[in-house]
Amino acid sequence: MEHMFESKRVIIGPEGFKKVIDISIPKRVNLPTGYIETEKIAHIPPGGSFFANDVEYFVFPCDTFDYVMHFLKRHTQIVYPKDGAYILMKLDIHPGKRVGEAGTGSGAFTLYLSMAVGPEGRVYTYEQREEFYKKAEKNIKNFSKFDNVVMHNKSVVEGIEEKDLDAFFLDIREPEEAIPAVREALKPAGHLGILVPTTNQVSETLIALQNHRFYVSEVVEIMMRQYKPVAERLRPDDRMIGHTAYMIFARKIL
Template sequence: MTGRTDVAKENDLVLLIGRDRKRFILRLTSGAQLQTHRGVIYHDDIIGRPLGREITSHLDYPFLVLEPSTHDLILDLERTTQIMYPKDIGYVLLKMNIKPGSRVVEAGTGSGGLTLALARAVMPTGRVYSYEVRPDVLRLAAKNLDKLGLLPFVELKERDIGEGFDEVDADALFLDLRTPWLYLAQARAALKSGGFFGALLPTANQVVQLIGALPDHGFDAIEVEELLLRPYKAVPARLRPADRMVAHTGYLIFARKVERVPAPEADEGQGTPSEGIETRKGE
């Protein structure tokens, strides 16, 4: 039984969902208990038993026991700053080819929402290098990542990226900053040739600034995208959109670092292609 991956073990993270859809994420500890509005749940009632089943609190209220997803973990983060929404994070992982073994640079750690997802994507052989200038915010991100066992895959650095990144030949780099166009030279120096660049910005004016600056710093294949998420009420008798949707949370900007061959200089005296060509206008 201990070899089964669907069996809850001590120190595992589990997700509890009540019939009222209230959610709790906890790390299992022998002898511990969780106090909820629907009664006490004893960790020992979960440890050693299969996931995907119901347990009951001491008030006989049922909870479903599941393995939490990355989406669940992001929404459960302790935070003092706005985090990227899971709908944007998931798309970033796909667009920037983040996979096990990738080396990814991030600036603007915040509370660690994107960092969490990057770490889970690159593990066990990859690495995330995350930069943040605010020490209190960085401490919270470290706490969040440590709680989830992800710190071994992340290097947190308290630094202004205007000084540059330590990394070179990174596979991907993401900027979650107010003025990313000011740091494109640093981003280019950190990326491998053909590497993936990404950024998140809240306003169109900022996007214009960034996409105008990207070509001047050796980036091409520029894309600007926005994701809108509409959940539905999953009731067979009255399936319809939920009253609220996750609409504009920011613009996603993607590009690739490229190496361009300088245009050949014209031979002296040859002039430009249009020189010496007479037109018939006015004849």
């Protein structure tokens, strides 16, 4: 049985052109120098190429990064890869772990978690808004490699159904309100990661963590500066991804 993620391809062309397409849907794909039909792309081997008006384009299987950044339908800010990879490390996420998350948003970080815990692990994700829940459900179904995500259309503040979780990740507007419920759901010494966009939210969250017996290990933000991959004139890109969010990491203490 073919998973839906297996039908995704990424086309890469000149001057940073990149487009993710679904080859299971017959359509014409517009390019900077012409077009190509998805039926033709389906017959190009991984890492192969084609020409459109004498310009070469490369075709690769779509990975998680390209799906999240160039295909996933979003109506909320997502966790950027530069932050997501660090969060996975700090929360000690690996195959077999049971992890909670709120809110689901567009499902981008849910996919990261799903890939990381593998088929033996579980991700329990909470999203209060129904329209976000339905969009995330579709996004996850379109690319998830494992059937390991349990979705809840409810506010995490109202309570978490699962107990003894290894870790929990919070990306909601007022995370301090969810700290009591998260504490109840985590196992002793369980990891907690929280993402907020402003410094006043950091302060409010730190107070809540202190009041509910969490050891705060770190407050951090990550900057990323990309370079133009041209050997003859190597230099930074004109624009960079600067501040996206502050991250707070803590562990449950007795």
